[in-house]
Every structure is written in structure tokens, then in C-alpha cells.
Amino acid sequence: MRFGIAVFPGTWSERDCARAVEVAGHESVYLWHRDRDLGGADCVILPGGFSYGDHLRTGAVARFAPLMESVQEFAAGGGLVLGICNGFQILCEAHLLPGALTRNASLEFRCETVWLRVETAETPFTSACVPDQVLAIPVSHGEGRYVAEPSTLDRLEADRRVAFRYVSRDGSPVGDASPNGSMRDIAGIVSEGRNVLGMMPHPERAAEPLLGSADGLRIFRSVVSAVAADTAFAVAP
Amino acid sequence: MRFLAEVVISLKPVVNDPQGLTVRAGLRQLGFDEVTEVRVGKHIALEVDGDSEAEVHRRVAEMCERLLRNPVIEDYRIELRPSAGPVPAPPAAPA
Numbered sequence: 001m002r003f004g005i006a007v008f009p010g011t012w013s014e015r016d017c018a019r020a021v022e023v024a025g026h027e028s029v030y031l032w033h034r035d036r037d038l039g040g041a042d043c044v045i046l047p048g049g050f051s052y053g054d055h056l057r058t059g060a061v062a063r064f065a066p067l068m069e070s071v072q073e074f075a076a077g078g079g080l081v082l083g084i085c086n087g088f089q090i091l092c093e094a095h096l097l098p099g100a101l102t103r104n105a106s107l108e109f110r111c112e113t114v115w116l117r118v119e120t121a122e123t124p125f126t127s128a129c130v131p132d133q134v135l136a137i138p139v140s141h142g143e144g145r146y147v148a149e150p151s152t153l154d155r156l157e158a159d160r161r162v163a164f165r166y167v168s169r170d171g172s173p174v175g176d177a178s179p180n181g182s183m184r185d186i187a188g189i190v191s192e193g194r195n196v197l198g199m200m201p202h203p204e205r206a207a208e209p210l211l212g213s214a215d216g217l218r219i220f221r222s223v224v225s226a227v228a229a230d231t232a233f234a235v236a237p
Numbered sequence: 238m239r240f241l242a243e244v245v246i247s248l249k250p251v252v253n254d255p256q257g258l259t260v261r262a263g264l265r266q267l268g269f270d271e272v273t274e275v276r277v278g279k280h281i282a283l284e285v286d287g288d289s290e291a292e293v294h295r296r297v298a299e300m301c302e303r304l305l306r307n308p309v310i311e312d313y314r315i316e317l318r319p320s321a322g323p324v325p326a327p328p329a330a331p332a
Contacts, residue, residue: 057307064304093307100309102248105255147252147310181253 001227003028003220004041006071006087008051008062013084013204017047020207024220033065042227043080044071046087048140048202058101058143059089068094080124080223081196085141088188088198097191097198098156099148101141105181109142113212114179116164116187116201117171123190124226125197126163128218134171135164135215137201139179144200146182146189153184164188164199239320240285242297244305244313247278252310281305284320293317 003021005014007030014030021028029039033051038044051062062068068090075081075096083091091097104110113136118129129135148156156162164187166174174185180200188199203216248254254276261275283300287293297315306313 056305060304060307092309098309100307102252102310103255105253107255107259145253149251149309181255 001026001042001224002040003223004031004039004044005029006031006033006044006046006067008033008049008065010051010053011047011049011086013048013086013202016202016204016207017045017084020204020217020220023207024217024224026220026224031067033062033067036066036070038070038074043082043223044074046071046081046083046090047204048085048087051086051090054086054089054143057093059086059091059093062086062090063094072096075191075193075196078193078195080226082125082219082223083196083198084202084204085139085144085200088200089143091196091198096196097189098152099146099189101143101200102145102147103143104141104145104179109140110144110179111138111140112179113138113206114187114201115167115169115171115174117167119162119165120160122160123163123194123197123222125190125219125222127225128222132171134167134169135206135218136213137203137206137216139201140205141180141200144180144182146180146186146200148183153186156186156189157184159192161190161192161194162186162188163190163197164201238287240287240290240293240317241320242283242285242293243316244281244283244297244301245278245316246281246301246306246311246313247276249310249312290317 005017007014018028089101116135118133165185166178166187190197203219206213206216256277257275264272285293301313
């Protein structure tokens with residue numbers, strides 16, 4: 001299968017994503033922000049970085065790129081879109097996912113390996129995981145504090161759309177050790193149709209043992225299985 | 238006619254503002270104990286051409302809705318007045 005990896009001015013994780021796809025045994029193609037062509041991709045990755053300098057707000061300008069119009073259409077048609085870090089911020093600004101990412105509670109840029117608990121395996125991005133499994137995946141961001149209205153958070157939880165939460169190494173609540181102070185320790189969520197995932201941590205930086213963890217590869221492998229099986233993960237109301 | 242539109246973007250009251258808390262702590266450190274709360278926002282100044290204040294206000298509100306603020310976390314306020322002239326150019330960069 002083929003992953004399309006979006007490149008905006010200021011994107012910095014596209015090559016790491018391409019390497020993770022290579023490790024997973026598949027091909028990738030870069031998608032320039034000014035183009036509208038998705039290059040025949042089965043899954044579009046919006047990688048990490050500082051698109052357009054993150055001026056005004058993170059992801060606020062990238063959302064208007066010509067490429068994003070195609071990504072919006074692709075997602076509306078059920079296409080798989082994986083937003084990592086800045087990609088998650090762009091997806092929220094584009095209203096493909098609810099909520100917003102704000103300054104870390106610590107006001108610090110945090111770059112470290114964190115522990116994520118898989119909250120649901122019923123998404124095309126987590127099917128190769130086991131619920132409650134704890135993954136070691138790095139974060140690298142200054143604005144990753146997930147914020148949304150309480151009613152939105154309740155609905156995300158009721159619909160099992162929280163994909164990952166920050167936890168302690170043993171899977172227990174992270175408490176004060178949260179890297180950013182996200183509401184309800186949310187690290188990643190999926191869209192209503194479950195075909196769009198946004199997550200702050202970087203699975204592509206944990207894609208082979210040399211990097212200290214290969215746990216992130218499970219997300220890429222999940223996507224590959226979903227595309228191969230053409231699995232629909234929509235949850236009945 | 239030309240207007241100066243000043244847009245003030247503030248975090249919604251329900252959104253925690255760690256920058257504001259840090260500034261408050263700094264002010265208290267300096268002895269300004271009377272400060273009970275600090276919220277940090279953004280100020281955006283725009284020079285806008287238009288026929289009437291009402292029309293310019295409507296257009297700037299649309300700019301806020303579509304780009305300048307994030308409705309999930311931010312509120313905005315617009316202040317309009319006739320422009321006093323062109324925005325001064327930034328100082329020239331050293332050669």
C-alpha cells in the first residue's frame with residue numbers, strides 16, 4: 001500500500017514518517033502543500049513540525065493549503081488520515097476533529113518518551129494493539145494540551161473515540177506527570193467515522209528498536225491491515 | 238476610507254491560561270500583591286479600507302470567525318476607528 005505524507009513549509013517529521021513506512025514494508029510519497037493531488041495514497045499522514053511557522057496559532061494557516069482541500073474531501077469519503085503532532089493541530093483547526101491544542105500547562109517544550117494506554121483497538125489505527133496495552137512513544141511539542149467542552153469530552157468517551165491517554169509506565173493514571181496537562185489525559189482521538197486519527201506523540205519516532213522503541217510501528221501496521229481488509233470501523237449509534 | 242481595526246483575542250474563561258498564571262506569579266514576586274488574576278491574549282491591528290464603519294466591522298468579524306480566532310478556545314473583541322495614517326514601516330534592517 002501507499003502512504004501520502006504531506007509537506008508544508010516548516011514540516012520536520014516527513015522523513016521520519018517515510019522511514020517508519022519503509023520499516024513497515026510499504027511505500028510512501030510526499031505531498032506538497034500547494035498541490036491538490038494525493039498521489040494515489042491509501043492513507044494520508046499529516047506529520048509533525050511547525051507548518052507556516054505556526055504563526056497565529058498552530059495549524060491555523062496550514063488548514064487553508066490547497067492540499068488540505070483534497071485531504072478534507074478524502075476524509076469525508078472515508079479515507080484514512082493520520083495527523084501526528086502538528087498534524088493533530090491542523091486537523092483540529094480544520095474541524096476534522098473536535099477540540100483544540102493549547103500551550104502545555106508547564107509552558108515548556110517537552111521532548112521525551114511518554115507512556116500511552118491504548119483505549120480502543122476498534123479503529124483502523126489501533127487494530128494491531130490490544131486495549132489497555134501501554135506503548136512507549138515520544139512526544140515533542142510545546143502546544144499539546146488537549147482542550148474541549150466537557151460535553152464534547154463526554155461524547156468522545158461515550159463513543160469510544162479516545163484512542164490514547166497519557167499514563168504512567170504501569171498503565172495507571174499519569175497524574176502530575178502528564179507531558180502537557182491535556183483534559184482527561186487525552187493524547188489521541190478519532191473522528192466520528194473513525195477514519196481520522198489525531199495524536200500528539202510521534203509513532204514514527206518509535207518505529208524500530210534502534211530508536212529505543214518499536215511500539216509506534218503498531219499504528220502503521222494497523223493502517224496497513226485496515227487498508228488490506230478494507231475494514232470499516234464505524235461504530236453503530 | 239481607511240479604518241484601523243484592533244482585534245483583541247482572549248482565551249475563553251473556561252480555558253486554563255498557564256501563561257497568565259505565570260505572569261501573575263511574576264507580578265506577585267515583584268510585590269504587586271493586588272493582582273488577583275491575569276489572562277494573556279493577543280492583539281492584532283489591521284488597516285482596512287471600506288465605505289462605512291458598519292461594513293468594515295462586518296468584514297473584520299468575518300475575518301475573526303474564519304481565521305483570526307479559534308472558536309473552540311478563544312473569544313474576540315473588535316475596536317474600530319478612522320485610521321490615523323499608514324502603519325509605520327519597520328526600521329530598515331542593517332546593511
